[in-house]
Amino acid sequence: MLTWAVLRRARAGVLAVWVAAGVLSGWFSSQQSLSVLESVVPEGAVEVVGAVVDDPRSGPTGHWFLLDPEYLAMRRELSPWDGPRLLVRTEPDPGVAAGERVVAAGRLVSRSGTARGDVYAGRLTARRVERLDAAGGLFGAANLLRGLVEGRLSRVDNRPAAALVSGFLIGDVR
Structure with missing residues (x-):
């Protein structure tokens, strides 16, 4: 009888640890999403160099994909980008694939949202998307x-x- 009581308490303790870990994980995830959604993104004509996060999808306004930016050029000034992901929209199929490095040129607006569960901080309406490197x-x-x-x-x-x-x-x- 004593063994069953000890096992029952141990099971309750393990369950409490799992619940606490789940709550903390959810809280940290929501804080990360909120920080991306509240990020400030420079607006205007830009060129962005970065890695394509996922394959382009077609939608009602053309094709779109998520981009993990590395560099941002605005007013002919190139600077490293340590900011969040951007949603790139383009009218023709960009012909790129996940993992490839590209340069996308167009108009960037600070409009955050989610795409297929991933958060992004701004939308780039690209007039040009060029592949720089193949995915490795x-x-x-x-x-x-x-x-x-x-x-x-x-x-x-x-x-x-x-x-x-x-x-x-x-x-x-x-």
Whole structure:
């Protein structure tokens, strides 16, 4: 009987630790999101150099992707950027992939929000997006694999079946 009482208390203690860890984790995460959403972003015509966070998506106003900026050029003055991510919107498909370094030129506004669960501090409406470097490491391998799968599935006549397989393998249902 004494053993069961000790086990019950130990279980309650472990549960309390897990609950406290969950509460603290959620609080820290919300504070990080709030700091990004309240960030001040310079506005105007800019060029931003950074890494593409995820593959471009199409939406009602064109294509968009998240960019993790490294440098920002405004009024011909280049400065390192240690700020939060930006949402880049462009009318034509930018032809870039996750992990690639790009330069995006356009108009930046300080309008924060969330995109697919990720917070961003500003929106860049880009008139030009150029690839600087190909993705390396795991991003490069994943982009290569995705290209191979897309190439093979583009020859399949049954488009709904190809979209289903593509969705399972690479998360793209085009």
